Amino acid sequence: MANNAASNSTAVVYISYLYLTEFTWAANILIPSWPAMTLFGFVANITNILVFLRIGVNDNVTILLLSLSISDLMYLTLMTPTVCSYIMLIFAPYWPWPTHIVIGIELLYWPAITCYDFSAFLSVWLGVTRCACVAMPLQFKSVFTKGRTVKLVLASFLLAVCLRIPIMTVNRLGWRTDPNTNISYAYVENHNRRAMTQINDILNRNSILYINFIIMIACVSILSFKLYQASRIRKSYTSASTTQQTSEKPDRQGLSAKDMHVIRSVVLVGSIFIMSQAPFLLFSTARLISDKFDILQTDRNRYLFFTFSIVSLTCSYLNASVNIFVYYNYNSKYKSELSSMLNKFKKPRTEI
Template identity: 90%
Template structure:
């Protein structure tokens, strides 16, 4: 067992941040919701993976959605130690930690964020592929083939890992000895933190973040316009032609009813992505403008940094958990397969 004095002193430092007046509302309101989000996210993404596998991974959209569910599940799994540590710091600040508190908070944080980046890339590619489907429907199948989509997913994962590799080399497990008890305990040893943080800021917190955000806004705007345009076309032809003729006209426009359904789901997923990224984008912009907007500076900016960090993390847990509702509403195959699974699950109980 590690030294309680060392663990408790670190806990008190974190608690002093958490319970400052400007940070109380985020600590007391948002952080207690994290366990429920994590548990629901586990159940939702496992369900998504099972349903997509049962449907069959036969097209590029299903490949991307399956990969997104796997990535979100990995993210939530790796973030669980951080969530548990924050919860313990709030509700049991003097709990005797078996290791240094940083082990739970920081050790798996950057690998988890790498999975979150991977999910962001997949969400962006979903928007791009749907835009391509609208812009060039005839060439779409030949360009975005199943094989190329799989390669794209693998390349996106390698890109996410490569971009976060500098910052992931900072945290290492080291050992300290409490001279009072002569007991050794594990802690997070930081190496080259300042240099690697600057590289991470340039690559991920600014460049890649802005690129993803701008691309997703453009995709959502284009797809939303196409939905509005298709809605006007259908309304105008409904008043003059039969339902069959309206459907034929829709096909000639390159947007079938199935296409519109998929586009609506991507627009919703993209909109959720944009809203969830906004707090982190604001935080990154502020950090770019002011070097004092960080955890290491003892000033009022540190309080705002903690607030935006907690809000951003809450949004990330939310976006990794709520896609199941989008799939159920807008994906007919998903809804049919999930309903069938639930019926089979309930059937033995009914017979009993």
């Protein structure tokens, strides 16, 4: 190809860190799992979207869960070029690229992260709405109406985009000429990278991230305590009662069995969010404290940066893919509708 020499030299720079001990396990264990996680994430989120649409978007929780599935699907789609480029750089560094290899890594990275921010906002709103449902059940329906929830989703998306606009202006497509062949090829050029990165680190990677993290921890803690409290009261009430109680009969805390299943699902989604965000939180804090913790450095900090990047990206893939298990186990409508959809694909038995 025209730019083989330029691409190969860049590839050598990118993969030189592979020979360090702290990076080897991440490169050889986590990165090979990305294609399978990507494929599963596509299937899982498309399934979620179809199921929620068939159920009917009639309440605020379903609206948020449907929006979360769409956002996760968008994130996986936009992040796929970056993931594929990383895999090619590491396992096939001398592949003859038709364009500059950094295009695949950086061009759609920040739009993908914007979708991931949108998913984070939706996860936080799920926790907040469930806390509000427990704290003020009588006022809940009048406060979090279907129309307001739709407006909240749209506002969250616009907020995610606006917060990432500074860093998304850094990467631009340009053209270079290979001195060996005198043929031009596309590449990604950076404008005001250091200044925009600092703004992004302070605003998105730390301030907003910490706010979301703290709110989600508070919501998960409150809901977990309410579940524990309701479970104890339900057990004592059931043991003292001589009549069998139905699954929809509320306990003394106003939580029916259906309510408890919904809250459990939100707690699990929130817990997945917390665990997946923790490595990224440490990664962002370290980058804010030390400006040497960056991809552009040439010392050991660069290798640590790549290691944390791989761990964080793997956690984000898990966060965008595994919610289907939560929905299936704790959402009776979801489980019933999914089972009905799967039964339609089964071939009927023919009698001889």
